[in-house]
Amino acid sequence: MLKGMLTAPDPGRLRLRTAARAVLGVALAVLLGALTGHTLTAVITGGLAALLALFTVTDATVRAQALTTALLPAAGFPVLALAAALHDRSLARDTAFLAVAVAGVYARRWGPRGHTLGVFAFMTFFVAQFLGTVPGELPGLCSAMLIGLLAASAVRFGLWCIERRQPPPAVPAPPAASGLARVTTRQAVQVAVAGALALTLGQLLSQERWYWAVGAAWWIFVNTASRGETLVRGFRRVAGTVTGIAAGLLVAVPAQGETIPTAVMAALCVFGIFYTAAVSYTWMMAFVTVLVSLLYGLLGVLDGALLALRVAETGVGALCAAVAVVLVLPVTTHATTDAWIQQALRSVHRCTAEAAARLAGSPAADPAPRVAELETLLGRVRLSVTPLxxxxxxxxxxxxxxxxxxALLDDCARELRGLASVAADPAASHDARLAAACRRVETAVHALVPPAQREPGRHTAGAPAAHPGAEAALAHLHALERALADLAAPLRASAVPA
Known part of the structure; x- marks a missing residue:
């Protein structure tokens, strides 16, 4: 598993640069917090705020990312004040925490910005429990959080703006639903049940660290859309926590109270969190667990019993999430996977239509963005079928x-990449056989997509003209047609919900 994580593809070294930028942003936040005379708990708060801002803001454009980052204090400050005000009123505190957890999940219906603000609000309440925040600490914690967000923004939008050079492809959202048919609504109900169970059982294990169970249950629902995805994520969270605890015993416990070794290892953990997040949730959780162990060491409360309790609380949270996702308004793996496959197939159609128009001489047509869109959608398909x-x-x-x-969808993507490269050749020109082949691809896609979701073609007629790119384009189109035809059998066989 470690070898696979280290050898996973990293086009343009984007994961490497994102991880390095995160270390710079969090380090700057911590340094500024310390230099401005903030307490240790406030410095930790600022560093965690910077980490969350760099990790969770995923809007498609730099402008949208900047706006979302600017809105984070509006989500964090009120929640921090609420958590501090209720710190010694357990019933009200627990009720408020569950309400924030449910709202944080429901906010995902408003896209990446809603997701980010929901995560930030939940984690602000969580951090308040982690640090034992009281009202008198609010001014220092709020100013440190603001410093952390400013430091993250300075790095992300000033010193090292990766997104400006590599804008992410826009991905069409699945068809909208309403009421309990909406995944975010179902997950909000599931989180309410899982959170209530985790809170109750977590407090039976520990009156001080119960929030770990709630946090584990809540995070298991992040970036999942089906019962199977959630169960697999819960398993990986527990596995990553156990791995991180083992590493924490080796590095965090011996370094307890030592500022320089702790800072170096914390930087390595931040790098590891960002570098592994896209390829291995288990390893990401291992790095998160080691980072938390190091923070507990700085606070002077780290020992083996505390680490064992973290494993137990995480297990309780994962179990509560599993119970909720199986018994309360479950979303089947089949339903979610089918929606993403239909999206991918329509993307195949759009990419083919763009390539056909480009080969027909349209200067405005460009299949390259559609290829990027398809690659992103295939990533969602892979995530969705992970349980299977x-x-x-x-x-x-x-x-x-x-x-x-x-495998067949990967074949489609490979052929479309080849077709796009042919279409980009200035020497390529229209060939009547290409239009016919594109129409056959459209027919093959329509055979796999419900009639209501079919999209019109974009074919341009013209006289035959032989050119070097025509044969290569035809080969890609014929292979694409075969892959689509071969998809019919497994897609129809998997019509029974999983």
Whole structure:
């Protein structure tokens, strides 16, 4: 698993640069907090605020990212004040925490900005429990949080703006739903149940560290959309926590109270969190757990018993999330996977239409963005089918079908990349055979997509003209047509919900 994480593709070294930028941003936040005379707990708050801002803000454009970052104090400050005011009123505090958790999940219906603000609000309440925040500390914590956000913004939008050079592709959202048919609504209800269970059982384990169970249950629902995804994420969270605890015993406990070694190891953990997040949730959680252990060491409360309690609380949170996702308004893996596959197939159609228009001589047509869109959608398909292809999945027939679907969709993406490269060749010109092949691809896509979701073609007629790119384009189109035809069997066989 470690080898796979280290050797995972990193186009343009984006993961590497994002992780390095995160270390710079968090370090700047901590340094500024310390230089301005803030207390240790305030400095930690500022560093965590910078980490969250760099990690959770995922809007498609730099302008949108800057606006979302500017709105973070509006989500964080009121929640921090509420948590501090209720710190010694357990019933009101618990009720408020659950309300913030539910609102944080429901906010995802408003896209990346709602997701980010929801995460920041929840984590602000969580950090207040972690640090034992009281009202008298609010001015220092709020100013440190603001410093942390300013430091993160200075690095992200000034010193090292990766997104400006590599804008992420826009991905169409699945068809909108309403009421309990909306995934975010169902997850909000599930989180309410899971959070209430985790809070109750977590307090039976510890009256001081109960919030770890609630946090574990809540984070398991982040970036998941189905029952299977949530269960797999819960398993990986526990596995990552256990791995991180083992590492914490080796590095965090011996370094307890030592500022320089702790700072160096914390920087490595921040790098590891960002570098592994996109490829391994287990390893990301391991780095998070070691970072938390180091922070507990700085606060002078770290020992083996505390680390063991963290494992127990995480296990309780994962169990409560599993119970809620299975019994309360479950969203099947099949339903979620099918929605993303339909999106990917429509993207195949759009990419083919753009390539056909470009080959027909349209200067405005460009299939390259559509290829990037398809790659992103395939990432969502892979995430959605993770429960079916997981090594522990007992559903062998469905596992094989899922793998076949993934392989064929990868074939489609490969052929479309080749087609886009041919279309980009200035020497390429219209060939009547290309238009016919594109129409056959459109027919193949329509055979796999419900009639209501079919999109019109974009074919341009013209006289035949032989050119070097025509044969290569035809080869890609024929291979794409075969892959789409082969997809029919596994997609129809997997029509039974998982």
């Amino acid at each position: 292809v997981h090594p522990l999945s007992p559903l062998r027939a469905r596992k094989e079908r899922a793998r076949k679907v993934l």
